[in-house]
Amino acid sequence: MGGSEGLHRQVLLPFLLCPPSRSACTQCRPLLAALTLSPGLEELRALESEARERRFPSSELLQRLKNCLSEAEACVSRALGLVSGQEAGPHRVADVQMTLAELRAFLDQMSNLPCAMHQIGDVRGVLEQVEAYQAEVCEALASLPPSPALLQALLERGRQLGVEVPEAQELQQQVEQARWLDEVKRTLAPPARRGTLAVMRGLLLAGASVAPSPAVDKARAELQELLTIAERWEEKAHLCLEARQKHPPATLEAIIYEAENIPVHLPNIQALKEALAKARAWIADVDEIQNGDHYPCLDDLEGLVAVGRDLPVGLEELRQLELQVLTAHSWREKASKTFLKKNSCYTLLEVLCPCADAGSDSTKRSRWMEKELGLYKSDTELLGLSAQDLRDPGSVIVAFKEGEQKEKEGILRLRRANSAKPSPLAALTSAASASSLCVCGQVPAGAGALRCDLCQDWFHGRCVSVPRLLNSLRPSPPSSPLLAWWEWDTKFLCPLCMRSRRPRLETILALLVALQRLPVRLPEGEALQCLTERAISWQGRARQALASEDVSALMGRLTDLRQRLQAEPRSPEPPILLPSAPASDPLREGSGKDMPKAQGLENGDSVTSPEKVAAGEGSGKRDLELLSSLLPQLTGPVLELPEATRAPLEELMLEGDLLEVTLDENHSIWQLLQAGRPPDLQRVCTLLELEKAERHGSRGRGRALERRRRRKK
Ligand SMILES: [Zn+2]
């Protein structure tokens, strides 16, 4: 620093020689002048350090030097900060911003200092930039409509400048307004960008903090109105969705149509729309099902009713469907009451259909026992038909026919197998060798065991429902004694063979008439029709067989025999059996042979009126003893049945026993076959013993026995 060194001394020496009291002396004057010639910062620093090194006394001039130096240094650092901050770009700290006025004042300050600072050029450059920016901002703010992108860019640039122009606040406001208006526009723009109600509320809330402007005020008002309308429609839709009183599709349609123009996503209106669409599909389904080739299936109707009930739409077809379902149910209930035994382990459909697994004794039995124990799950694949197959009447009929065939083959196999089982009544039979199994799960052994007339298997008499001789012989007319034992009701069918109450044909026909009136199809109905056809066809064959020459001759012989027994003089001993007057049967026409439905028992000695016989345990007990005492007098066979006559009758009876219908022809054939055999005294004894035991109250404990079987309704 050779050159400046010389200058320092030149300037400083006289300056220092002047005592402080004479600061304005003539020697100092040129030096002072030199000082005001704006020396550089470096020169001022050198002067100041020299004064310090040489320990110059404090003087006003020195103080000015010091002040000037520190002010200049502050200015330089501020100017550097301003320039470097601008270079730092968007990362600068917003707090250090100065206003335009401050910048101008700063520049003045720098210009006025007696120190040459080359940074002043930079600061002037900044000022020029800011002024140019300000001009741009003013122009942008004045232009209409404001361009949000331009305003935003200007705002960014202003931040980078590090100097705040007076228009900055307005710029900020306009940017916010533009941004908000843009958001509102995008939210309400059709069709995809539909804001939710929450978004709308948020926009309104945000709009409240945006500086007001005509555009903003207008948008806010519109937004508020839209929100109010949307909320009103939502409320309306909500009421429709929740209402107990459902509205018809037309009403909902009108609401949806009106709400269609609201550019807001309305969840309730949307739900209403979906419900309406479902309701339309439902109505179409109902139309299709009601106008199909067949009556609709109960299952399908129930499904439709369930769906229709869940829809928040008033459907006029629903009530009609519900009514149809209701009538179908009540029909089925009536049919169930007609057919099913109390606590039956079978469904109505199972009872109406042939027992296709009749041959599989173990399956049948285990199913029965599982049901008894409550383990059985209802078999949906009845007759090998799926739930879908059951909807088709054709497949039900085909399966029924196949089931009939399988049932007959099965029972024949079962009879062969069961006939080979040793009788529990035989003296030498031990429990171990017996392969029969009663429904109670135990092996029937010894007295009290009964053999089923159909499947030929053995059962405990106490475990099953058995015929009651005494009841079947009542009421007893006080005349016409008869020892017609073949008319006694001793026929026993086990609960596996006789699955229902076996109603009479006329009862079933009444059910069928009611079924015809149902506008609903149900598999039970088809099964009942098949069963009825099967029964009528069997009845036709039975009547034909009974009317044949040889059989009617045999029947005539039986009638004669009974009349002969009636004509026999009434003696005090032994007691006599009486037939009741034959009941008239509207369905019978072919054979002309009236089979008595009930026979009477009279105790000639002790009983003088039928009422007394019907009442009183004592007389019942006496009657049983009376019957027991009669047994030795029973003789037979009373008819000779040639094999050619018996075999077809036996086959007919087997087929009739498979039918879950009570037919008088079955009874006639059974009596005829009975008459052709010796009386089954063992069966009669067992039945009498069972009845006696029951009268003593020692029978049937712990087991709910089905009441009287085979009683005609
Ligand atoms: Zn048993």
Ligand SMILES: [Zn+2]
């Ligand atoms: Zn059986």
